[in-house]
Amino acid sequence: MADDGIEKLIRPHLKGFTGYSASTSPDTLEGKVDVSLDDIVKMNANENPYGCSPRVLKALAECQHFNIYPDDGQQELRKMLAGYASVPIESIVAGHGSNTLIDYIVRLFVGPGDEVINSVPTFDIYRFSTEICGGTVVNINRDDNFAIDVKGIISAITSRTKIIFLATPNNPTGNVIPLKDIIEIIETGLPVVVDEAYYEFSGETVMPCTRKYQNLIVLRSFSKWAGLAGLRIGYGVFPPAVAAYMMVIKIPHNVSVAAEIAVKESFADLDYLQGRVKAIIEERVRLFNELRKISWLKPYPSRANFIYCAVLKGSAGELHLKLQKKGVLVRYFDNPLLKNSIRISVGKPGHTEALIDALREL
Ligand SMILES: Cc1ncc(COP(=O)(O)O)c(C=O)c1O
Known part of the structure; x- marks a missing residue:
């Protein structure tokens, strides 16, 4: 890209940045x-x-209030999500797809020079958001069957480590991480983000551990199981103090009225x-x-x-x-x-x- 005009003012670390490669x-x-x-x-x-559920299509076609902003505090939405995930309301934050929650989490913890540990190959958004924030991704390779390297992850921790990302099932390899491995990593005390975008297909979750560990964040999505990829809706379960920060730093009204209706109707059609x-x-x-x-x-x-x-x-x-x-x-x-x-x-x-x-x- 030419470096003239206002482009010369772009943050240097974003020059030559490799974006996320989306599907065709x-x-x-x-x-x-x-x-x-x-x-x-x-x-x-x-x-x-x-x-998606036919109930979603019907409710969206009938909705008369798309001219009104959604509730920024997500009260109703958080209540429904808390019921589904069996967690307290104050630990829930919803987002415009779980991708944006990944981005907010990185913004909350990672600044220039900070490190994020990634078990590669994995979902590329963890790298994408980290690099945009000026952080460094520390890649720990998975083995030939794509199992994570728990010891490698733990020994890669430094004083600059801010987040450890774990996708289970992992994208694109499809394998899950055994619960004992996840717990060993959580017990490091660092913020651990367990991305369960495909939970409904695996049936395995670390969600009950959110009550015990104050450094565990679990992310879920409606894109896959509920067929709502185009409406963009996901949620995270956070330690309540972190959820409060997330609610403060998120873009206002970050979940559309349409997405909120879609969640309600999806739960009515479970x-x-x-x-x-x-x-x-x-x-x-x-x-x-x-x-x-x-x-x-x-x-x-x-x-x-x-x-x-x-x-x-x-x-x-x-x-x-x-x-x-x-x-x-x-x-x-x-x-x-x-x-x-x-x-x-x-x-x-x-x-x-x-x-x-x-x-x-x-
Ligand atoms: C592991 C993983 N996490 C998160 C997402 C993002 O999901 P969403 O559509 O909720 O942003 C995806 C999407 O492909 C994914 O594979």
Whole structure:
């Protein structure tokens, strides 16, 4: 980028900053795929293929007060979320997607020169927000099966360490972190953020530990299990004193009226949504078994709504492009930590069939 005009005033550490690489949106593929945009099979962003609860659609269509700001104190919303997560109201903070809560947490704890410990490969927003705040990410590698290195994490702690991030299930690898490993890390006393964006698919949570440990933060999202990725709503459970700070530093009215309605209606339709989660988990098993039959792919077991696969023959980048041409979108990686691999979101049975047919035709 040219360094003239007002650009020369941009904070130096953001010059050359690598942003977050978001998934391809079908709207951008006009003319690049052999199918109509409506027929694209989207398995690249871990979205819920069933959509949200029909109750959400009905309530949004009927809402008459989008002209009024939402309650900045999130009273009703926090009450509903506290009930769902079985935690006190004063420990809850909701956000415009859990991504923004990650960003607020980093803003709260991390300044220039501070360190954040990350177990890589993992969700890239932890690095993204840390670097924007001028912090340094200390990467501790996972092992060959993507288990975290507890001893490595603990020995990387310095006087500048401000946060340890742990995603469970991890994105993009899909594995969970054993509770005993998480507790060993929490017992360091440093702020530990356990990101449970995919909790409803794994059924494993550290949430009960929030009552015991005053340095534990748990993040959850409505994007995946409740099919609300487009409305942007997530929440965190914090030690109450930290939640109070979060409420002070967050952007005012950070959850829309529409998102608040969507949460209320999702909770009113829990059985329906849990039925969809169950269908996705069943489809995950079927997709895994189908992928295993393809000799040049190595799928890794997953507890989330996606499956990570090493590509053993040929280039993952080319595979992604060939699948894209056939109208099947998957995410691909080729970097030192995620070598020649793809991540496939679990869809409906028909999506699995479209993907497997496309893979077999290659
Ligand atoms: C591990 C992890 N955390 C958080 C998020 C962000 O979710 P949200 O849509 O609530 O911002 C994602 C989204 O893909 C994720 O994979």
